[in-house]
Amino acid sequence: MTLVGAGAVADGDLAAALALAPTCVAADSGAETVLAAGVPLEAVIGDMDSISEAARAQIPPERQHRIAEQDSTDFDKALRHILAPLVIAVGFSGRRIDHQLAALHTLVMRPDLPCVMLGAEDIIFLCPRDLHLPMSPGTRVSLFPMGAVTGRSEGLEWPISGLDFAPDGRSGTSNRATGDLTLQIDAPAMLCILPRRFMAEVAEILQAIPVPARWPARAAPHRAPPGS
Structure with a gap:
């Protein structure tokens, strides 16, 4: 699954992610990037405090999943409501440093869900065992x-x-x-940063790891998305 955030998305980033993970979900105003690209949007998840009303009007209500709490980021909200063998995260780096740091924190807090974060020059992921x-x-x-x-x-x-x-x-x-x-x-706490040309290889490796061999959930487990 490709997950799109509100950070910088360079030309070609979304297409590169979708080539590996064709189902597209957005975190809050990341939906605007997806809509502008003309990509079908499976769902938008977040507190909906930054997505425009014009963008929301283009998304069927049943695909909008609002999570009102303010104790977590939209990246975390999205990841904990996604059940997929792999997530390619686009648009979670490159603009605000606090948002990028929060995204790295989320990678560590959700160690049971393989996720590759795509940056301008790098990929970032939590090292498996x-x-x-x-x-x-x-x-x-x-x-x-x-x-x-x-x-x-x-x-x-x-x-x-x-x-x-x-x-x-x-x-x-x-x-x-x-x-x-x-x-x-030895612990789900080491981030690995590699040149982005390794995205496909790393994605294949991470999604192929059997569930029992993955890191156990550290935070709240996966849940079905809340009603719109």
């Missing part, structure tokens, strides 16, 4: 901890085995691959 990815030497691999986490690696110029990572401690920015990459991570 085990990841093996064919890679050319010299490829940039950044690992950023969103909590205390350790792991082991093969195929990195600076191996992570035996290192402790934390937001207020060590991070793994701008490491480099020496060949095919293997990561084993």
Whole structure:
């Protein structure tokens, strides 16, 4: 499923995501980007505080799912009401830094739902327990901890085995691959940032992970969308 937010969506981003995940859902005013592109919209989810009335008028009422609470972002509201093998998130980076940080926080808070966030130059996703990815030497691999986490690696110029990572401690920015990459991570707290050309490969890997091998739900489980 492609999930579209209100952040920057560059030319080609939406088409690239839909090629992998053809069902399209919007988070609040992300619907305006989808409508402007002429893409069929399965649903819009959020508190509806930023979508215009003109846009709402183009969306059937049964496809509008308003969640009024203000304790979470529209990205989080959408993810917790989506049941899909994979989400490609577009439009959740590139404009406001606070919104982008909140999106990264949501990736960690919803570890049971594989999600790849598409940026201008990168993809960002929560590392699964085990990841093996064919890679050319010299490829940039950044690992950023969103909590205390350790792991082991093969195929990195600076191996992570035996290192402790934390937001207020060590991070793994701008490491480099020496060949095919293997990561084993011990907690659902490590974000992996790769060049966006890896989007299709990473999406295939994440959605192929059997449910029992995925990280368990950390926050509220998936629920059916509320009534409009």
